[in-house]
Amino acid sequence: MKDFVIPAIDLKDGKVVRLLKGDFEKVKVYSSSPEDMAKFFNDLGFKSLHVVDLDGSLEGVPVNLKSIRAIRKAFSGRVQVGGGIRSKQTCQVLHQEGVELFVVGTLAIKEPEAFEDILHSFQGRVILAVDSKGGKVAVGGWKEQSGLKPEELASSYESKPIWGYLYTNIDKDGTLEGVDLRPYLEFKRWTRKPVIASGGVASLGDLKKLFSVVEGVVVGKAIYEGKINLKELL
Secondary structure, three states: OOOOEEEEEEEEOOEEEEEEOOEEEEEEEEEOOHHHHHHHHHHHOOOEEEEEEHHHHHHOOOOOHHHHHHHHHHOOOEEEEEOOOOOHHHHHHHHHOOOOEEEEOHHHHHOHHHHHHHHHHOOOOEEEEEEEEOOEEEEOOOOEEOOOOHHHHHHHHOOOOOOEEEEEEOOOOOOOOOOOOHHHHHHHOOOOOOEEEEOOOOOHHHHHHHHOOOOEEEEOHHHHOOOOOHHHHO
């Protein structure tokens, strides 16, 4: 499970937070030190960390770069960062900070040429974010609906040199309602690349269900709220 579960550190104003269904008005702060949280996950032996610059997702540029730098120094495993990555220059900045994978979504839909430029420069290092809300892909910090179905987005980039996909079920994100396997099972029909699931995980049972469906799962609130016993998990 250390390889399968990817703890999430969502950053807002330099603090570790979680949103409810992506709603920036429904924020809960869990820690004022992202660095300490990263060290906590590192000491437990997790192999990967998922970091989201929530402020950056709205601004379109990284806002919490100082926190990302501190996280990178505190965590020895792989770090993937999303939120506000809208240019190759941003990827270069994150690359210089030691970030291995870049999670990009909005750019792939709004500026496909710029997105493909990133793919060419960072082959195999881009995770395409597929953020699904009501069966359609959301963009711009989940504030806008694109009108595209998740499988339509996947079919556009399946042959491109992306690492894989992060499929987030926004309708479940931060709710602790449990995982709905159906969207992931459907999405897996359209790709042979790795898929990381996100949204709704509430128990160890959810993780067991996902284990046979996807290649990884991002877990945030279930860890912070103590719904998953980390000692039992590991």
